[in-house]
Amino acid sequence: MLVYKVPAEPTRLRAGVWRKIKGLGAIYLQNSAAALPHSAAAERALRVLRNEIVEMGGSGYLMESRVLAGHSDIEQAFNAARDDEYEEIVDRCEDFLKQIDKEYRAEHFTYAELEENDEDLAKLRNWFAKVEARDVLGAGGRDAAVSALQRCAETLDGYAARVYAEEGEGR
Incomplete structure (x- = not known):
């Protein structure tokens, strides 16, 4: 403390x-x-x-201390702080997916757009790694963040395949 x-x-x-x-x-x-x-x-x-x-x-x-009373309250506070961070990652993942959807609707299938989105996913993954490292008590929000990041990766893989196909056709 x-x-x-x-x-x-x-x-x-x-x-x-x-x-x-x-x-x-x-x-x-x-x-x-x-x-x-x-x-x-x-x-x-x-x-x-x-x-x-x-x-x-x-x-x-x-100070190094131990909790004599209220241990569960403190543990809940630590987990709530991590859950808030995980929830924010999930929110940013939703923004990421909306951005990919926007690229599809605008038919922006270029390597430049792919690179930008790939960098955005890398930032999300790095942020998650930092939160996960702080999550020493096992907050419940971790699984939702993992799932959201997986959806982002799968969506980006699909977008990349489309970019490769479009760029291969000489567009």
């Missing part, structure tokens, strides 16, 4: 710490009190963040 205080100004410092904490997959137990399930990697990351906070003129205390 990291308990910290960041200088009020400039506000970008506070926002930067918040983004880093969220990026680690930590949850806030209260204002300026963030927690992660214990691991060597989590400890390293929080030590680095604590050092950054101190260097910006703030203070921070890194």
